[in-house]
Amino acid sequence: MRLVSDPGYGEVDLSASAEELTWLASAVAQGEGLLSSTSSPGSNTLAGVEVKETSGPGVLIRRDTERQILVISGDSASRAVLAENLRDMATAEDGGHLHIDYYPGHFFLAEGSLPLVVNSPHGGMPTR
Numbered sequence: 001m002r003l004v005s006d007p008g009y010g011e012v013d014l015s016a017s018a019e020e021l022t023w024l025a026s027a028v029a030q031g032e033g034l035l036s037s038t039s040s041p042g043s044n045t046l047a048g049v050e051v052k053e054t055s056g057p058g059v060l061i062r063r064d065t066e067r068q069i070l071v072i073s074g075d076s077a078s079r080a081v082l083a084e085n086l087r088d089m090a091t092a093e094d095g096g097h098l099h100i101d102y103y104p105g106h107f108f109l110a111e112g113s114l115p116l117v118v119n120s121p122h123g124g125m126p127t128r
Contacts, residue, residue, distance in 0.1 A: 001037040003046040003070055005063060011101075012046070012063065012070055012117035018121040021090035026087065028072060029052040029083035046070050053079070058110030061100070081108040086118065095122040 001016040001024075016024065020035065027033025027056040031053030037046060046063070049070040054060075056075025059082050064071050072082070082100070089098050102109040 001035060001049075003037045003049065005044045005046055007044065011117060012061075013072075013117045013119070014049075015119045016121065018090045021086050021118070021121065024049065024051075025083045025086035026088060028079050028086060031076060031079060032067055051079075055098070058106070058111065059113065060110040061113040061116055063114060069117075070114075074108075076111075078108040089118050089120055092120055092122070095120045 001014070001020045002014045004015075005011075006013065017042035024033070024035060027035065028051050031051065033051040034048060036048040047068045050064075051075040052071065054073040056078055059072060059078045062071050062073075063069075063075060072079075074082075075104065084098065085098060097120060098118040100109070100118065102111060102113040102115070104111075
């Protein structure tokens with residue numbers, strides 16, 4: 001797994017194998033987990049992702065700058081929606097990416113969530 005924080009756009013770019021995305025989806029659904037990522041000192045890569053259960057409302061995606069990790073927290077219903085999105089990317093048979101961006105009235109993201117781009121394990125754009 002590789003997590004790259006883009007300070008210019010304020011988003012985090014997530015690239016992972018299908019196995020890693022499936023594991024992350026399970027952790028998000030369960031509300032707990034810690035997964036390491038490939039990082040390079042002095043770069044914009046993050047050391048991993050931590051999942052926590054909170055009362056919500058919604059899922060908050062934020063960067064813990066002290067530990068240089070991505071933190072995903074939220075209530076179980078909202079986490080279930082995010083987990084399903086991650087599972088869909090893990091099992092998709094073609095390429096592409098998924099933008100998870102907050103906007104006012106978003107149905108599962110909490111205000112203040114960082115934008116997250118989840119890349120397909122197959123890379124590129126969809127073939128269909």
